[in-house]
Amino acid sequence: MSHKVAVIGGDGIGPEVIEVALDTLRAAGADLETTDFRLGGFRYLEDGTVLTDQILSELRAYDAIFLGAVGTPDVPPGIIERGLLLRARFELDLYINLRPFVTTNGHEFIVIRENTEGTYAGEGGFLRKGTSDEIATQGSVNTRKGVERCIRYGFELARSRDRKHLTLVHKTNVLTFSGDLWERAFNEVAIEYPDVTTAYNHIDAACIYFVEDPYRYDVVVTDNLFGDILTDLGGAISGGIGLASSANLNPERTAPSLFEPVHGSAPDIAGKGLANPTAAVLSGAMMLDFLGENQIADRVRLACKDVAGDGDTATIASAIMANL
Secondary structure, eight states: OEEEEEEEEESTTHHHHHHHHHHHHHHTTOEEEEEEOOOSHHHHHHHSOSOOHHHHHHHTTSSEEEEEEOOOTTSOTTHHIIIIIIHHHHHTTOOEEEEEEEOTTSOEEEEEEEOSSBGGGOOEEEESTTSTTOEEEEOOBOOHHHHHHHHHHHHHHHHTSSSOEEEEEEOTTTOTTHHHHHHHHHHHHHTTOTTSEEEEEEHHHHHHHHHHOGGGOSEEEEOHHHHHHHHHHHHHTTTOGGGOEEEEEOTTOSSOEEEEESSOOOTTTTTTTOOOOHHHHHHHHHHHHHTTOHHHHHHHHHHHTTOOSOSOHHHHHHHHHHTO
């Protein structure tokens, strides 16, 4: 079955790793009809385009979006991040950020990060900016709908796995409003899933346990900011950020979901043939899973297994291809 995929190679090493990933997916048997969209920091510097209403409308016609990386030091912080990445998440309702990890000892677990609320919703502002009396506020937006649908997704995923265990991570002892909402919703939804065991960790404790005892985790669910930090730590204990894949999901499929490696555009090594394409390849496998091509996705993941993370792009790509 053919799938229409919008490809945003983006900046830095983004186009390099996406090229390897698409070659790998096709070599494994995926039938992908791809269209390139020129978006990222380079496009903003050319003509000021970030993500227009017209482009967003065009993206909605695709089955999935495959993103390499965006961002360049020449563009002020926040323009590409908020104008492209966050706008896509909000407008396409990509409320689940799914991050699987395999530790160096072979333990596999998954983190679910709420992807459209929290501090990233952009509530806040400045008063008397640039003066000695400056005030900056940054709020955290948490709705019952947004929190509950993320938690429910976590329970459904945990139920589908052998261990059937779900951990909520938050900071309820200090964030007594948002934390209270998350904890109450978690406990109320848990009643509907008696076959799933549960646990709770404060975010600071979870950071310690991720390093010292990751085996306690099966599926983790957490809010946007905590999830952003915790998943990068998950990448570090799994062999490095160059192996970290991710999916930004619209589970109801009212819009295309977006799949991307999370290593960033790495402009310092762009064009040198040093980028590790493994995270992009594994993100592509997640995309195939979501498109219903599970057997091909498993073939891709198996091909990435035991491939050394060091070496140049061509060497790693060849090793993955040789394992297909």
